[in-house]
Amino acid sequence: MLEQFIAQNPVHTEITVAWGEMDALQHVNNVVYFKYFETARIDFFSQINLLGDLKITQVGPVLSDNHARYKRPVTFPDTLLVSVKISDIKADRFMMNYTVFSKAQEAVTTLGSSQVVMFNFKTGKKATLTPELLDALKTYKEVKAE
Known part of the structure; x- marks a missing residue:
């Protein structure tokens, strides 16, 4: 089972x-799972360098x-594996x-x-995904079974 999970969820x-x-x-406790999600989310953001330019931009x-x-x-x-997949990519989200x-x-x-x-902290408004971020997200896009 573990090997199958890893094969299907490389990130x-x-x-x-x-x-x-x-x-x-x-x-x-149920709220702890949101901390687990956060840890996996930040790991993912680090892998695609999403937070790298935050201080500049x-x-x-x-x-x-x-x-x-x-x-x-x-x-x-116990030890958990928390996988991340991307879906529903829009212009700003x-x-x-x-899993x-x-x-x-x-x-x-x-x-x-x-x-x-995506949020612009200078203007206080939503921001669009950069082409680089869009490419990175598409790499990890979840393929939905038809």
């Missing part, structure tokens, strides 16, 4: 579940929407889709998505 981040991330019901990504769908509970100890895979369970535990909007 992923490995995250070790911490004891303190569990709640009173002895599974990872004052244009960068912000989230306008965030979702999680919990399929199976995760408990400590794109969707990031996350969380548990090594201990050898199963997908959580699905998620974030709407990312």
